Amino acid sequence: MPERNLLLGKGEALTTAQTIKRGSGPKKFPYTIEEVRSEISASLEQVQHSLSALPKSAKPRGEGVFELTLHPAFLGRSYFPKNILKKAGLRDVGSKETSIIPRRVTDIRDAGKTQATATLFIAGTESAVANLRSLLRASSIPSTLEKELKEIESVRWINNESKIRGQLPQDDGTHAFEVALHAGADEEDIVASFAEFVRAHSGKADLKRRIKVGGLTFIPVYASSEAMVAIASHTFLRVARPMPELRVAHPSMARSTLLNYSTTLPNQAAIAPDRAVAIFDGGLGTTDLSRWATEYYYEDTDETNGQLLMHGNEVTSTFLFGRLGSKADELKRPYMNVHHYRVLSPISGRDPDLFDVLIKIRDALDSGEYKFANLSLGPRMQINDEEVHAWTATLDQVCSRHGILATVAVGNDGEVDGANRIQPPGDMVNALAIGAADTSCARWKRAEYSCIGPGRSPGYVKPDGIAFGGSDSEPFKVFNPLLGSAVGVQGTSYSAPLTLRTAAGIASSTSYEMTAIALKALLIHHAEYKRKISRNEIGWGRFQEDALALLECEDGCATIIFQGQLEKGQYLRCPIPFPDIPITSKAKIKATFCIQAHTDPEHTINYTRSGMGVVFRPKAGAGIETSKDFFGRGSQYKMTERQYRDDAHKWETCLHRDRSFDGEDSLIGPVFDIEYHARESSRGVPPSSAPDVNYALIISVQADEIPDIYNLIRQKYQVLQPVEVTLENTITI
CATH class of the missing domain: 3.30.70 (Alpha-Beta Plaits)
Incomplete structure (x- = not known):
């Protein structure tokens, strides 16, 4: 067997703490205090009158909730108006993103343009609102309070219908x-x-x-x-909507039996039998998979039907054995075992099951027993930009708390006008949202039924990626234990567990421990992207199915993994490994950076409490600290799509891009300097009080005139070690 160049681990040993110099000029204010007073005085009076008119039963504690919208120039976390709220006796209870054309701008280039800003939900009593009115009318206002007042664009009472x-x-x-x-x-x-x-x-x-x-x-x-x-x-009701139904499988997608395909179960235990994946679905109802799968059900899911069991078996079978590519294929050996939770019953989809199902999933994952999970179900509704759904909010926090890699199907309503956007909890920032590709061959595109992005910002790139999910021309072929044969199906329900199988394969095929966020980063790093297809359709690209291929470096390339924690108040310098040979021709760096973020679901515009500022310094090795754009906004979306929110990319949980460099001295000891941003309840927090976050950085480097770059990097950075692949566990993909 020829020697393989394997992924180089322990990159984090190269990192050092770094002081990052920062500076900013004085902030321009669009309005004078007199203009703010003229604009919002009447609105505050209306808020006070509306609150007074409410019956006591509608305003607990005597408080009402109204909206306060900031000017777009003050969207950053450092501009939260905490002092005027404290002075008046008001409190914030949440926020959302709002798009407005402000009355005046601080940059003439923004005149007449729609811009994103923050609308805060403010709670307080009539007397507190009166205090704010008095503060605004005062002839002398302390400078700190005056600055915050000049950041306000508008104030509005919230009516029922809205x-x-x-x-x-x-x-x-x-x-x-x-x-x-x-x-x-x-x-x-x-x-x-x-x-x-x-x-x-x-x-x-x-x-x-x-x-x-x-x-x-x-x-x-x-x-x-x-x-x-x-x-x-x-007044404390934030949003109400008709209860959506649960989605499980696309009702119009027929299942076809494939009698000539292999149906012989492997005669081997899972490669990592001590590790189990949690799959939440319609149940198994059979002992055919008992060697690898254990089913758990509840009193209210004891009764079931064939359609739910079919779906549950096929999703579980996809994770265990993968898919069949041809009649000659055999079912593959499982990487890990499965704990299948039968969370659905024939009446699922009618409340209270939508909440019941979520509670079952939450409680199972909150046990801390699982590092991998799959959800090929969820509310059948498109995500809402202003509000985070209960499924998304709950599961994002659970996955962050326990370090879980969850794959989530984005939904099969891609052909439904007005309902083709990804569905909850596919908008999670701490999960992999998976769409479907229409074919397994090289000429792939998004399957027409697969829901599209974008997601909410942060979490704008959605789906995270796609995997083969079947189509009319090429069904997804999977073993169905209930039928005792292979079947042809299609749906994101199958692309999601297929991707999780790849992640589990990586974890099972090496002794090198990777966190959930590192596995996510590795999958995204190696996703195949087609630039002619919109990112809204395919996210970062099509995920690879071959787990072992992700542990190998391509010829003429070296891939290094960094993983660890970004600590309180820490600025991290990550050197980009290059040999001590001048770069005289073309070179390429590809990098993927992911964090597992803490979240504030009541603050949708500032949903993630953790962010990252990544500065690329291509000539740091020569003592030149000049920075150059690497990730930037363009790595997430076209400028025409999100040009009106300048700092949004800083709060994304995933950054991914490749850049080419040409010419002598274009790269001299390049580094990434990483600043960990933190905020809580939509405002900045001192670094000393910020929670640690898990991060992973994957870097691939190559240079045209250095074909042996892998070995040269190993010689220079001896702390980097190839991950150990347990060859006895190698199986055919």
Whole structure:
């Protein structure tokens, strides 16, 4: 067997702490204090009158919630108006992104353009609002407070109708709604007030199934459409929408039996039998897979039907054995075992099952037992830019808390006009959202049924990528234990576990320990991208299926992995390994940087609490600290799509790009300097109080005139060690 150049590990041993110099000039203000006073005084008066008119039952603690929108020039975390809120006795309870054309701009190039900014949800009593009005009218205002007042664009009371999302049923019957309240863990009085308010309108708030995430509480509510509009006047209700159904499989996608394909189960245990993946689906209902899969079900999922079991078996089989490419293919040896949670029943899709299913998934993953999970299900609805869904908010925090790599199917409504955008929880920042490719061959594109991006920002590049999911011309061929044969299917339900199988294969085929975020970064790093296809369709590209190929370096190339934690207040310098040979011709650097972020679901515009500023210094080895763009905004999206929000890319959890360099002295000891940004509740926090975050950086380097770059790098950086592939575990992909 020819010697292989394997992925070089322990890159983090090369990193050093670094001081990053920063500076900024004085901030320009678009408005004078007199102009702000003229613009928002009447709005604040309207807020005070509207709050006064509300019945006590609709305003617990006597507080009302209104909107305060900042000028786009003050979107950054350092501009949060904490001082004026504290002085007035007000508090923020959340935020969202708003697109506006401001009355005046600080940069003439932005005149007349739509720009993104932050709208804050502010809670307070009538007297607190009156305090803010008095502060605004004062003849003398302290400079700190005046600066914050001049950052305000507008103030607005929130009416009932603006809190409703989706079409309300046009009848008098009782319907299920999902409601999000501005109520955190220690605010049960607000929840109790809301439940009583719903009851007064002949509805029911199902508090037994409420889910608390961050500063939000999600509650199923049963009421008529007319009553729901009235219930929305409860001032702490943030958003209400008709309860979506659960998606499992595309109803119009037929399953075909393939009698001439192999159906012989492998006669081997899993390569890593001590590791189990959690799959949440429709159940197994058979012992055929018992050597590798254990099924768990609940009292309310004891009853099932054939369609759910078919789907559950095929999803599990895809992870265990992969797909069949031809009649001559055999089912492959599993990498890991499966714990299959039967979370669906024949009535799933009707509330309260949407919440019940989520609670089952949350509790299983919160056990801390799993590092891998797959969800080929979720609410059948497109994501909303202003609001994070309960599934997304809950599972993002669970995956971050336990370091879980989750693959999530983005949905099969790609051909449905107005509903073709990715579906929750495919907008998670701490998971891999997987779409489907239409073929397994080189001439692939997005399968027409596969939902498209973009995601919400942060998390703009969605899906994260695609994998083969089947099409009419080339079905996805998988073994179905219930039928005892291979079947042809299609859907993102299958591309998701196929991608998870690759990740599990990487983890099982080497003794080198990789975190969930490192596996995610490695998959994205090697994704095949077609520049002629929109990133909204394929994300970072098509993921590879061959796990072992991701552990090898291409000829003439060296790939290095860095992984670890970004610590409180730390600035990290990551050298980009190059041999001590002058670069006199073309060279290429490809880099992928991922973090596992903490999240604030009540602050959708600032959803991630962790961000990264990555500065590329191509000649740091010569003592030249000049920086050059490497990732930048263009690596996530076209400027025409997101040019109105300058700092959005700093809060993304994944950066990926390749850059070419040409000519002598273009690269001399290049480095990445990484600054860990932190924020909480939409505002900046001192570095000393920021939580540590897991990171992974994958770097590939190559140069035209240095074909032996891999061995030269090994000689220079002896701390870098090839990952050990356990050859006895090698299996045919």
